[in-house]
Amino acid sequence: MRRLRNWAPGLLLVSPSIILVGIFVYGLIGQNIATSLAQTKDRITGRVTNPGGLANYTNLLTDDRYQHALWNLLVLTVVFMTGTMLFGLLWAVLLERGVTGEGVFRSIYLFPMAISFVAAGVAWRWLLSPAQGVDQAVGLNQLFLKLGMPWLQSKWWSDSGSFNMAAMAIPAIWQLSGYIMALFLAGFRGISDDQREAARVDGASEWQLYRYVLFPQVSPVALSALIILGHMSMKMFDLIYSIAGANSYTAEVPATFMWIQLFPQSNPTGAAANATIILAIVAVVVVPYLIYTNRTEKAGR
Amino acid sequence: MATATLEAAPAVRRKRFVTPMKTVQFVLLVLFASAVLIPLYVVLVTSFKGGADVSPANAWDLPHIFSTDGWASAITRLAPALGRSLILAVSAAVLSSILGSLNGYVFAKWKFPGADVVFTAFLFGMFIPYQAVMIPLQKMLLDLQTHGAPWLDGIPKLILVHTVYGIPICTLIFRNYYATAVPNEILEAARVDGAGMLRTYWSIVLPVSMPGFVVTLIWQFTSAWNDFLFALFLSSSRNGPVTYALQELAGGQNPDYPSIMAGVLVASLPTLIVYIALGRYFISGLMSGSVK
Numbered sequence: 001m002r003r004l005r006n007w008a009p010g011l012l013l014v015s016p017s018i019i020l021v022g023i024f025v026y027g028l029i030g031q032n033i034a035t036s037l038a039q040t041k042d043r044i045t046g047r048v049t050n051p052g053g054l055a056n057y058t059n060l061l062t063d064d065r066y067q068h069a070l071w072n073l074l075v076l077t078v079v080f081m082t083g084t085m086l087f088g089l090l091w092a093v094l095l096e097r098g099v100t101g102e103g104v105f106r107s108i109y110l111f112p113m114a115i116s117f118v119a120a121g122v123a124w125r126w127l128l129s130p131a132q133g134v135d136q137a138v139g140l141n142q143l144f145l146k147l148g149m150p151w152l153q154s155k156w157w158s159d160s161g162s163f164n165m166a167a168m169a170i171p172a173i174w175q176l177s178g179y180i181m182a183l184f185l186a187g188f189r190g191i192s193d194d195q196r197e198a199a200r201v202d203g204a205s206e207w208q209l210y211r212y213v214l215f216p217q218v219s220p221v222a223l224s225a226l227i228i229l230g231h232m233s234m235k236m237f238d239l240i241y242s243i244a245g246a247n248s249y250t251a252e253v254p255a256t257f258m259w260i261q262l263f264p265q266s267n268p269t270g271a272a273a274n275a276t277i278i279l280a281i282v283a284v285v286v287v288p289y290l291i292y293t294n295r296t297e298k299a300g301r
Numbered sequence: 302m303a304t305a306t307l308e309a310a311p312a313v314r315r316k317r318f319v320t321p322m323k324t325v326q327f328v329l330l331v332l333f334a335s336a337v338l339i340p341l342y343v344v345l346v347t348s349f350k351g352g353a354d355v356s357p358a359n360a361w362d363l364p365h366i367f368s369t370d371g372w373a374s375a376i377t378r379l380a381p382a383l384g385r386s387l388i389l390a391v392s393a394a395v396l397s398s399i400l401g402s403l404n405g406y407v408f409a410k411w412k413f414p415g416a417d418v419v420f421t422a423f424l425f426g427m428f429i430p431y432q433a434v435m436i437p438l439q440k441m442l443l444d445l446q447t448h449g450a451p452w453l454d455g456i457p458k459l460i461l462v463h464t465v466y467g468i469p470i471c472t473l474i475f476r477n478y479y480a481t482a483v484p485n486e487i488l489e490a491a492r493v494d495g496a497g498m499l500r501t502y503w504s505i506v507l508p509v510s511m512p513g514f515v516v517t518l519i520w521q522f523t524s525a526w527n528d529f530l531f532a533l534f535l536s537s538s539r540n541g542p543v544t545y546a547l548q549e550l551a552g553g554q555n556p557d558y559p560s561i562m563a564g565v566l567v568a569s570l571p572t573l574i575v576y577i578a579l580g581r582y583f584i585s586g587l588m589s590g591s592v593k
Binding site for chain 1: 323326327329330333334337338339340341343344357358360361400403404406407408411412413414416417419421422423424425426428429430431432433434435436437438441462465466468469472497498499523526527528529530533544547548551552558561562564565568569572573575576577580583584587588
């Protein structure tokens with residue numbers, strides 16, 4: 001009884017949040033899964049057009065348009081994650097060594113993070129205009145012409161090739177590299193100077209210092225960064241919507257295709273199945289990560 | 302909580318390499334910084350151009366005729382939505398910060414059986430792609446709105462949604478903050494003196510909570526201000542926030558570039574100001590997004 005009196009008030013205080021999160025996160029996810037398995041009927045005749053169940057998923061997965069969107073997502077994710085990690089790490093290494101005006105560089109690299117994807121997208125829509133040639137080019141293509149580097153011109157994401165989404169990753173890399181830099185920088189700053197000194201005394205070269213002393217210690221940061229970027233990439237919507245418009249097939253990923261399914265195609269069942277798959281992909285990575293951090297935290301106590 | 306960990310390392314090891322290495326490092330940093338600033342340059346330059354000046358041919362030049370027409374038109378068109386965004390972002394930030402503070406206090410100091418499991422379940426809410434709740438969410442809120450809560454239409458709906466989905470991150474930030482900022486001994490002393498949970502919160506925990514609140518308020522303000530997904534699904538051009546209005550402004554048939562680019566800046570200014578003025582706290586918020 002005494003123990004109950006100890007913890008009951010705490011539970012009571014958190015209960016509004018438990019109820020809200022319970023409904024808005026878990027309840028709605030459940031309902032979305034239920035929708036994704038629903039049977040569909042013809043609106044007028046009432047005839048069953050689709051028996052529902054897992055068939056909804058196989059229908060979606062075998063749909064050419066969905067497969068195209070999945071491929072786009074794969075290209076986007078690989079280029080976006082690689083680019084952002086590379087720039088983030090590079091900037092962090094350049095800055096952690098100490099340099100004049102460090103604070104200024106840090107602020108510049110990080111500022112895109114404060115801007116909405118929509119605002120950035122509006123600017124990048126113009127920068128990534130596909131038109132080329134002296135009379136037509138705008139945006140980056142025109143800049144390349146002016147700088148005397150016409151071979152750099154590209155149709156960017158509007159290109160009909162399979163890897164056009166690599167261009168869509170550019171604005172995303174622009175927005176998030178600073179974030180990853182900040183994470184790595186904090187990681188490097190958390191390593192005591194004694195370790196560097198010790199390594200140098202032992203005759204380690206700069207490269208060896210990073211390779212064997214510093215990088216291993218920021219690897220947990222790298223893991224967090226990968227998880228954050230990965231889940232952002234899976235749900236990336238605002239930026240693509242803003243750059244390519246609401247209805248672009250070329251730049252379509254599952255997250256934007258879901259909007260098409262729901263509104264222009266009025267197919268909530270398919271949209272729900274699509275959304276459930278996005279969730280499943282994220283959950284497969286995030287849940288083990290959360291359990292792992294929970295464990296390591298407990299072990300560290 | 303990873304506050305201020307980005308601050309420069311002690312100067313000891315800095316003086317060492319005034320070498321070519323150092324120069325290369327600096328040149329690289331300048332090059333990257335210029336590349337990052339390119340979009341900002343174009344947006345800024347275009348926003349101050351007048352009618353005839355906007356031709357694509359001289360888009361990269363400074364304005365020949367300096368004009369603020371673009372800004373005037375952008376401000377006029379975005380003003381109502383700016384007001385709505387301000388109400389939305391401030392309310393959502395305050396509400397989820399309060400809930401986050403209470404939750405964080407309990408998860409850090411008043412654990413109930415199963416608290417860790419509940420906390421992990423909260424954290425998962427931070428990572429979910431909102432697409433996975435959007436369809437039933439839209440329906441549930443529309444039902445609420447048509448059955449007894451017509452006032453929910455527009456911004457109140459978005460306030461509710463941002464508050465709820467902001468609970469996980471705010472809880473995490475406060476839990477981590479309280480775990481280190483409030484020593485157990487003080488709480489124990491308060492308990493011995495007969496103070497209950499709420500009394501302890503009010504007189505001991507809340508007064509030292511300011512740093513936590515600054516971080517969650519900034520974080521929530523920024524994410525509510527910058528959100529577009531919820532705005533698109535749950536509001537309309539009539540009652541939506543500024544991201545919605547900007548999208549409409551930019552999506553016209555005959556794009557008025559000075560006005561669009563001025564719109565980009567107008568819509569980003571509040572978060573940019575917050576970032577410039579309170580950058581250190583902004584960064585702490587970013588850090589806490591990485592769970593640790």
